Amino acid sequence: MEILTEPFHYAFMQRAFVAALAVGLICSTMGTYVILRKLSFIGDGIAHASFAGIVIAYLRGANFYLGAGIVAVLTAVGIGFVHRRGRISLDTTIGVLFTGMFALGVFLMSQQRSYAVDLQSFLFGDILAVQPQDLWLILGLSIIVGVTVAVLFRGLLYTTFDPVVAQASGINSPAYEYALLVMLALTIVVALQAVGIVLVAALLVTPAAAAYQLTSRFSPMMALAALFGAASTEGGLYLSYYVRASSGATIVLLATLLFFLAIGLKHLRRA
Amino acid sequence: MKKQVILRQAQDETRQGQDDAERDAVVARDLDVRYEDFTALVGATFAVHYGEALGIVGPNGSGKSTLLKTIAGLLLPSSGELSVLGQPPRKLPPGTIAYVPQVEAVDWSFPATVWDVVAMGRFARLRFWQHFGPNDREVVHHALSVVSMGDLAGRRISNLSGGQQQRAFVARALAQEPKLLLLDEPTTGVDAATEEALRKIVRKLVGDGLPVLMATHDLDRVDDWFDRLLVLDRRVLALGTPREVVESGAYSAIREHTHTHGHLRHDHEPHAAHAAHPEIRA
Structure with a gap:
């Protein structure tokens, strides 16, 4: 018995479990919109672009979240603008701009001596390194995103399904789209420390995609996605302690496993 | 049906003497709608009365959807005036x-x-x-x-x-x-029973006083659907009761056009035919 509760004995592990719960819940909640609005590439793009912000903040001794947050939000709003104007293809914009931003981050980082170690933790996250003040920030941002989803729920739902008719009826579809992109940016910043840049897109997409297989209405899909998200982050963190593997990678592997289980379950129910 | 027509006439008579703003749900004057590289709608002037169904007919690419989207406030006119229930579309209260x-x-x-x-x-x-x-x-x-x-x-x-x-x-x-219903080709791809059900719903709503604008490419039963027709081909070619429009000749030109090559056509080619069909007004 003692061996099963062992991970909870350390303060850094306790913080990691609380942070992982928050990250799992909001990533998969936002992931519901990401899946249905087909924004997964955007999520990936924002995560990569924010790397430049992280590095600049790091080099200047500024706060990690401040650097990542500013760049992520600016990027999200920029994407929204390009998306609305529609003159350049969104894929092209993201492909060009964000690999460029990412390269800028790597470039600046590589000029530092200790770069190999730090780069690793940014790319794949290190939830065990969450400090008490980080935890307050993660919880605060998560609550802001959660409350915003609750308040804007109907408008976000309508503009996700049918933005044109919603707008004709007097709902400000572009405003909802921008609000959603800013929330997505904040979510990504929160998730960066847990799973890192490379894996954040998986946490946005996979739990929601698993939930989509098993539900036929929006609210149950969101609830099940949140459950899958939390189960992946908590379960992944817990398992990673025993298998001595990267927590971010274990979390994403667990989410992937849940996704295939969901597909299997869907086919079983049909048969 | 007959009852509704008589009712409408009675309503029209009681409205006589009131000004247009109170009679018309939608008023468009010299409306132009431009996309980046072409003009989808040129100098459209028309009105939609309360309690009438106005059918918009015209070939593909004639601006039917553009017109509906502009009235819905989804597109902004590049010039001209548009008033919906007395206001620009985007100023209306939500749900209108x-x-x-x-x-x-x-x-x-x-x-x-x-x-x-x-x-x-x-x-x-x-x-x-x-x-x-x-x-x-x-x-x-x-x-x-x-x-x-x-x-x-x-x-x-x-x-x-x-x-x-x-x-x-x-x-x-x-x-x-x-307070205003806009329908974009609702009969496309539906079975005859659904089409008839939709027609009855529209007639009922119109009977209750709702103004309805509907784009359609289905020209066979226009007089069962609509009180008036607007024939559109980027410009308003004709506007009037179905019979008036048929008699004007604009309608048969569109009809032939729609039936012979109603699919994609060039939006940029000059329309010499326009001059041959003077606009009529109901």
Whole structure:
């Protein structure tokens, strides 16, 4: 018995479990919109672009979240603008701009001596390194995103399904789209420390995609996605302690496993 | 039908003496709508009265959808005046205009039931803090029963036929309790029974005083559907009762055009035919 509760004995592990719960819940909640609005590439793009912000903040001794947050939000709003104007293809914009931003981050980082170690933790996250003040920030941002989803729920739902008719009826579809992109940016910043840049897109997409297989209405899909998200982050963190593997990678592997289980379950129910 | 016509005439007579602003739900003067590299609508001038169904006919690319979207406030006119219920479309209170797009406009694999989609019609009328209450449920139930979909309320929308999708869209528009209804080719790809059901719904709404604008490419039964027709080919070619429009000749030109090569045509070619058909006004 003692061996099963062992991970909870350390303060850094306790913080990691609380942070992982928050990250799992909001990533998969936002992931519901990401899946249905087909924004997964955007999520990936924002995560990569924010790397430049992280590095600049790091080099200047500024706060990690401040650097990542500013760049992520600016990027999200920029994407929204390009998306609305529609003159350049969104894929092209993201492909060009964000690999460029990412390269800028790597470039600046590589000029530092200790770069190999730090780069690793940014790319794949290190939830065990969450400090008490980080935890307050993660919880605060998560609550802001959660409350915003609750308040804007109907408008976000309508503009996700049918933005044109919603707008004709007097709902400000572009405003909802921008609000959603800013929330997505904040979510990504929160998730960066847990799973890192490379894996954040998986946490946005996979739990929601698993939930989509098993539900036929929006609210149950969101609830099940949140459950899958939390189960992946908590379960992944817990398992990673025993298998001595990267927590971010274990979390994403667990989410992937849940996704295939969901597909299997869907086919079983049909048969 | 006859009763409705007489009723409408009576209403028209009582309205005589009132000014146009009170008689007309939509007033457009010299309306131009430009996209980046071409003008979709040139100098459109017309009015839609309260309690009439106005059919918009014209070949593909003639600006029918553009006109509806502009009235819905989705596109801004590049010049000219447009007044909907006495105001520019975007200044209207939420819920005023219901727009029914072609069914391909959305992804039907979205996780939602018929009820969920029709309930969205209420959303524009609800403030952030207001609950979806018993009255809203009542309105959704009623809208579903009008389109005869009460028994399909719990069905997932991905399992609907084309006709059922179209009726669900109409029900969503009705649930909005709009003051103006815009329909974009609702009879495309639906079976004859659905088409007749939609026609009856439209006539009933019009009888109750709702102004209805509907784009259609189906020219066979226009006099059963509409009080007046607007023949559009980027310009307003004719406007009047179906009979007046037929007699003007503009209609037969469009008809021939639509039937012989009604699919894609060049938007940029000059339309010499325009001069041959002077506009008429009802």
